[in-house]
Amino acid sequence: MAEDKIKVATSDGGILEVDLYIAKQWQPVKLIYEVLDSTNVPENPIDLDAISTETLKKIIEWSNHHKQDEADSADNSENDRNHGEISPWDKTFFNIKQEMIFEIIVAADHLGMTELLDMGCKTVANMIKGKTPEEVRQTFNIPNDLPPLQTAQPITSNENQ
Amino acid sequence: MVFSYDYSELPQIVLVEIFSYLKHNDLLTASSTCSSWRNVLYHPKLWSSIPYRCLRLNLIDRHNDIQSFRYLTNNFLSITRYIEISFDPTDINIIKSILQILDTLSCTNRQIKILIFRPTSTRCALAENEQPFIPLCDKIYHLLEQIVESNQAMEIISFGCWFESLFRIEEIVHVLAQKQSQSIQQLHLASIKSSETHSIADIYLSSQSFLPFSSLNTLSIDATYFTNELLHCLVQQSASLKRLIVHVCEFRSDTQPIDETVWHSIASIMPNLRVAVHMLNAHETFRKYSRVLRPGMPLSHLRMYFCSSLNVDLLCYLSVHYRSTLECLDVIDSVTEPALRYHNLFRAEPDPLVLLAWQCKKLTSLTILGYEVLEVNLLAIAKLRPQLRRLNVCADCVMTLQYGHLQMNRQFVEDEDGNDAFIQYGICTNSIQTIIGQVLGWQWHPLSKHEIPIGVYEYTVPLELSFIEQIHNIFESSM
Numbered sequence: 054m055a056e057d058k059i060k061v062a063t064s065d066g067g068i069l070e071v072d073l074y075i076a077k078q079w080q081p082v083k084l085i086y087e088v089l090d091s092t093n094v095p096e097n098p099i100d101l102d103a104i105s106t107e108t109l110k111k112i113i114e115w116s117n118h119h120k121q122d123e124a125d126s127a128d129n130s131e132n133d134r135n136h137g138e139i140s141p142w143d144k145t146f147f148n149i150k151q152e153m154i155f156e157i158i159v160a161a162d163h164l165g166m167t168e169l170l171d172m173g174c175k176t177v178a179n180m181i182k183g184k185t186p187e188e189v190r191q192t193f194n195i196p197n198d199l200p201p202l203q204t205a206q207p208i209t210s211n212e213n214q
Numbered sequence: 215m216v217f218s219y220d221y222s223e224l225p226q227i228v229l230v231e232i233f234s235y236l237k238h239n240d241l242l243t244a245s246s247t248c249s250s251w252r253n254v255l256y257h258p259k260l261w262s263s264i265p266y267r268c269l270r271l272n273l274i275d276r277h278n279d280i281q282s283f284r285y286l287t288n289n290f291l292s293i294t295r296y297i298e299i300s301f302d303p304t305d306i307n308i309i310k311s312i313l314q315i316l317d318t319l320s321c322t323n324r325q326i327k328i329l330i331f332r333p334t335s336t337r338c339a340l341a342e343n344e345q346p347f348i349p350l351c352d353k354i355y356h357l358l359e360q361i362v363e364s365n366q367a368m369e370i371i372s373f374g375c376w377f378e379s380l381f382r383i384e385e386i387v388h389v390l391a392q393k394q395s396q397s398i399q400q401l402h403l404a405s406i407k408s409s410e411t412h413s414i415a416d417i418y419l420s421s422q423s424f425l426p427f428s429s430l431n432t433l434s435i436d437a438t439y440f441t442n443e444l445l446h447c448l449v450q451q452s453a454s455l456k457r458l459i460v461h462v463c464e465f466r467s468d469t470q471p472i473d474e475t476v477w478h479s480i481a482s483i484m485p486n487l488r489v490a491v492h493m494l495n496a497h498e499t500f501r502k503y504s505r506v507l508r509p510g511m512p513l514s515h516l517r518m519y520f521c522s523s524l525n526v527d528l529l530c531y532l533s534v535h536y537r538s539t540l541e542c543l544d545v546i547d548s549v550t551e552p553a554l555r556y557h558n559l560f561r562a563e564p565d566p567l568v569l570l571a572w573q574c575k576k577l578t579s580l581t582i583l584g585y586e587v588l589e590v591n592l593l594a595i596a597k598l599r600p601q602l603r604r605l606n607v608c609a610d611c612v613m614t615l616q617y618g619h620l621q622m623n624r625q626f627v628e629d630e631d632g633n634d635a636f637i638q639y640g641i642c643t644n645s646i647q648t649i650i651g652q653v654l655g656w657q658w659h660p661l662s663k664h665e666i667p668i669g670v671y672e673y674t675v676p677l678e679l680s681f682i683e684q685i686h687n688i689f690e691s692s693m
C-alpha cells in the first residue's frame with residue numbers, strides 16, 4: 054500500500070516515520086526484511102544508529118523527490134550520473150553546511166544509496182575544483198599532516214589529462 | 215548538537231569516488247591536502263577508469279628531479295594502464311633506468327593498455343660497432359616481449375622511432391600477433407633512419423605477420439616494408455584500418471612501388487583510409503618521390519622535413535593526384551642565404567603553390583618553411599582556401615616583388631612593364647597580414663624565428679630534433 058509506513062530510530066534518540074517504499078531501499082532495512090521474511094511492518098522501530106535525525110530527514114527529502122524521477126524514466130538518472138551533471142534541485146539540496154554534506158555522504162554509504170552517494174561525491178568534487186590545496190583544507194577543515202617537502206607535484210606536470 | 219566531522223576520515227572507497235570526478239590538476243591539489251587523501255592516489259581504480267590516467271615519466275635530463283621520478287615509479291608503475299616515457303636515448307645511464315622501468319612493468323603490471331615511447335633523438339647510446347649494442351637491443355626486446363606476453367589486452371603501442379627497440383621488429387610484431395592480435399588498435403613501428411647514423415643491414419619484416427590483427431585502425435611503418443603484399447594483408451584481415459603513416463628516409467633502388475590498381479581497389483573496400491607520408495631527410499628527384507606517392511593513394515598528409523626538394527613538378531603532381539584527399543602539406547627546410555626556391559618567380563605561369571591551394575579542396579593546413587614565398591601569393595592562397603586552419607611561413611622568407619626601372623642614379627621607379635625587379639625579403643606588411651587574417655577568420659602572422667623548429671636556422675643541431683617531437687604528437691593524435 055502506498056500508505057505503508059515504518060518507524061526508524063536515529064542515533065540521537067529520534068523516531069521517524071518513513072514510507073515503506075523508501076525505507077526498503079536502505080541496506081539495513083532490506084537485510085531485516087530478508088531475515089524476517091515477511092511483508093509485515095515490524096512493531097519496533099528499526100535502529101539506524103549511525104545516522105542522526107536531521108541527516109535522515111534530509112535523506113528522506115531527497116528520496117521523496119527522486120521517487121518521482123524514478124517513476125518517470127529509469128534512464129534519465131543513468132545519463133545524469135554519466136555526464137557528471139548535477140540537477141538544479143540537487144544543487145539546491147546540497148547547498149548546506151559542510152558538516153551536513155559529510156553526514157549525508159557517510160549515511161548514504163551506510164544505507165547503500167548509490168545515487169545519493171554519487172551526487173554527494175560530485176558535489177564535493179565540484180567544491181575541490183579550481184582551488185589550491187590550502188583552500189581545500191579550509192573548505193573541508195582538513196588538518197595538514199603532510200611533511201613539508203611532500204606538497205610538490207605527485208604526478209609529472211605535463212599538459213592535461 | 216555539534217557534529218564532529220573530519221573529511222580526511224571518509225572511507226577510502228568514498229574518497230576514490232570523489233577523486234574519480236577530478237581532472238588532473240584538481241587531483242594534484244586534493245592529494246596535497248593531507249596524508250589520507252594523498253593515499254587515495256595509489257588506488258588502482260583511479261588508474262583504471264576510461265579515459266586512462268597517463269603516467270608520464272620524463273628521463274631527459276638525468277639530474278632533473280630524481281626524487282619525483284622515484285616516487286612515480288615506486289607508486290604507480292604497477293597500477294597504471296597508460297604510460298608514456300620521454301627520454302634521452304643517447305645517455306647510457308638513462309637507458310639503464312629505462313630497462314629498469316620495463317623490468318618493473320613486466321613483473322608487476324598486468325593491465326597496461328597504452329605504452330608510448332618518446333625518445334628525444336634517433337641516435338644510439340652506443341655506436342653500432344661497439345660490442346654491447348646488439349646485446350642491448352636483445353635486452354630491450356626481451357623485456358618488451360615479457361610485457362606483451364603478460365598483459366591482457368593492450369590497445370596502443372608506439373615505439374616513437376626508438377631505434378634500439380625496433381631492431382628486432384619482426385619478432386615484436388610476431389609476439390604481438392600471437393598475444394594481442396584482437397585488441398591492438400594502434401601500432402607505431404615507423405623509424406627515422408639516416409645513413410650517417412645507422413648503417414644496419416636490412417632488417418626483415420614479413421607482411422604475413424600483420425594478418426592476425428583484427429582491430430588495427432592505425433599503423434605507422436617504414437616505406438621499406440610498405441609493399442603490395444603488406445597492403446593486401448592489412449586489407450584482408452582488418453577492414454577497420456583508418457590511418458596509415460609511412461616513413462621515407464631514403465630511396466632504395468629495390469623498393470617496389472605499389473600498383474595504382476591496388477590503391478583503387480583499396481579505396482573501394484576501405485573508403486575511410488587516409489595515408490600520411492613523412493619524408494625525412496630524403497633528398498631525391500621527383501621521379502623517385504612518385505614511387506611512393508602513387509596515384510590513387512588516399513594521401514591526406516604529406517610532410518617533408520629537410521628534403522630540399524620542393525619544386526614545380528612535385529607541386530603540380532600533388533595538385534593533380536591528391537586534389538580530393540590532401541588536407542595537410544608541411545614542408546620544412548633550412549633557411550639558407552639565399553632561400554630555397556620552389557619556383558622561378560619570374561616566369562609568367564601562375565604560382566604552383568597557389569594552384570595547389572586552389573585545387574586541393576580539403577586543404578586545411580599549409581606549412582612552407584625555408585622557401586621564398588611571395589606576399590601576394592600568400593594572400594591569394596588565403597583567398598582561395600579560406601578554410602585553412604594553419605598557414606605557416608617564415609617571416610624571413612616572405613618576399614615582395616615590384617617591377618620597374620632602375621634609374622641611373624640608383625633610384626627605382628615602379629612600372630608594371632618595367633624590366634627591372636625590386637625584391638625585398640622579410641617584409642610582410644601589416645595591412646596584408648590584416649587582410650589575410652580577415653579572410654581566414656583568425657589572427658594570422660608569418661612565423662618569427664622563435665616560433666620555428668630549431669633546425670631551420672641552426673645548422674649544427676641534429677636535424678631530427680626539429681621534427682621528432684612533432685612526429686610523436688602525430689602518432690598520438692588524429693594525424
